[in-house]
Amino acid sequence: MPDFILYVINNSLWAKGLAALVLLVYLQRLATKPDVPVLSQFRSMAFVLLLTDLALLFLPTYSVFPILQGFGLLFFYHRVLAVYSADGKLPAWFWVLSVPVLVVTVLTPILGWPWFVGFLGPVVLLGMWFAFSQKLYAISEFNTEGAGVIQASRRNLIQGMILLHGTALILVPWGGYLNPFVQMVLFPLVDLVHTWTLSFWERFADAQKNRHLTTLEKNLGSLFEFMVAIGNAISEKLEMDKVMDFVVKSAVKATNADGGAIFLLDEFEDVLRVKAVEGDFPPPYQVPPKVKLKIASLTEYFQSTPIPLDKTIVGECAMTRKSIFIHDTRDDARMSQNAQLDQIYIASIILTPLLQGNKVFGVLAVVSRRGNYLFNADHYSQIQTFADYTSLTINSLFTYLELLEKQEMEREVGIAAEIQGQLLPSKLPQVSSISLAAYSLPAKGVSGDYYDVINIRRGQILLAVCDVAGKGIPASLVMVMIRTIIHLVAHQPGMTVGRILDVVNWGIAGKVSLDRFATLALLSYDFASKRLEYSNAAHHPLLIFRAADKSFETLDTEGIPIGLEKKTKYNQINTVLQPADIVVLYTDGIIEAMNDQGSQYTLEALQKVILAHHEFPPEKLKRAIIEDMNGFVGKAKQHDDQTFLLMKVDG
Amino acid sequence: MDLKIRKHAETYIIDVNGEMDLYNSYKLKELVMKMLEKKVEQFVINMENVDYIDSSGIGALIYICSTIKKMNLKLIISNIHGSVKKVIELTKLMGYFPIAGTVEEAIQKIATP
16 A cells, blocks of 8 residues: 555544535535525635645645634634624734745745744734634624624634634644644544534524515515505595604504604704604603603603704704614713613614605604614614605605695686686677677686676766686686676766775775785776776776877776775776777786797787777777787797777777 | 795795796795794795796785785895786886895895884
């Protein structure tokens, strides 16, 4: 039998080979698992163990392999720890120490350095394991998720490693890592320790993955419930308050919190106000000493005190637009009072901003008041998912509400159009000595314009043109009121157009909302005397075409719109008409009719058509005006009602 | 229409952007009413970026103006120009509304009783 094979068989490393075999089996098992970051680190570690063990089996005199193995394992343990905790990162001095130690170890047999250089490897490795154990022992369930597994396994791991490297250190004069006892007993032992640790951690990695899945499921479950609840709230009645209540309730339920609250941003005072509270939610900030004593006054204080944006963690959350997660209030200076006082005790808190677009409109917060129930990263991500969905829902709710409002308005406009259709005279009175024509076209289904022609008494006629601010039912009602008053008083003896305006204004002012004001122009005409009286409440001036010299004249009086001030008095202006004179009453929509270049039809254009066709009877003149105006406007959509009244003295 | 609020000392300036018409004038009204509830006492409505107003817009301004007058608080409307000015002139309301050329002028007017 060749010496080499005999050497292997007789070698003290057979135990080590067995340990390597265990590792190989372990590796095989890992290979069947899906590729998870932590598991791939485990795989690398097992490889390092196996390769260095095999190398040592065949090249037993090179102490560089145990040392290489030591550094390699440390490297991967750091990387595994880094997956769980931010402190796990490999320190910079790792390379500064490990590389020279390896070089020295390799060069020692060649350069014939003294035996005590062999101390270097174990000393450095022992030091590094001490440093690493510090990190492992710094881990608690408060700073690391799933710390339990590390806590349960760290003692065995550290003890095993200190035993190995410590013994190697003591035995340096007798071969160090190459001492048969170390090789035969310690190395296989620590290999098993590593395998045990790895499989222990691996089980946790699996469990964590599963737990993450169940959390996701739970998350989705509560989100689904929430969506259904919101859906119900919307179909019942669109109430923002109700939606807020749902949000808080669901957030509390989903995180098993003791209390939850929504704070809404006051748009112009830069403060947050408590909007909805569920369960037990003490103010998460310092409260004045007087308030602290009684629970009742504390609740009242919390509900009624606005929080400035630059104060408290609630303000901070809204201002920075970032979530705040305080796992344990004892570790956070901002919550020092909450961690100490029983009345406002908070053990753990999560706050997250509610955004509309990228604007904050509120903050959602949940608290735990049980010292043994602290929120973890799962709860945190749950609340964040929740806030995301809430923001989305509230955004679409806002949009929906706006849409509804618009629809409501349009429906109303339809009803108003119906009311209005009955207001305008269906037929103009046929009288001798004058002829009349009227035109009215609403812009968006319903008009804010109203006109009327009334036979006041024998030989006297009253013309009215009115423009009510706004549209819809309220505007139509104002129109009804104005029309009723005019019809009621116009026949009274001694009434003049100025007096009628006084009465209409007196009747309307204070009765209707101020933004329903109206402009109203009245003219009366006496057939016998050809006398025209005109009074104007902020409407367009009266336009008169004088046939005699083919000129235009405007008549106007002072006076603010109808409905603003009860005491307003309107005066009137008189003139005498001649045969073939034309009187025109019109609303904004006529002279401000716009074409698609944005220019207006203007009074001058109106005058030009009238001048060109002044010999036409009013009905024909009306068509000429409409034709000319429509020709100018083209296809541009009009956003104001167009109304005019023509009266021509028969000649 | 878009409304923005800024603050100068005790005066709140509302910058109105866009058209003031039937479909949005109520927003300005609602905002001012909300501010009145919050005990704001001095207002400037800046119309610099309003190029179109219809009677509903004028209505909203009248409503706001008279409400504030009744409460003995202060309001000035600034930067009325173009067609907005024409409409206000036409409705003979130039005297009815407290008006200033610029926001600065308005603030000064409010500050000096």
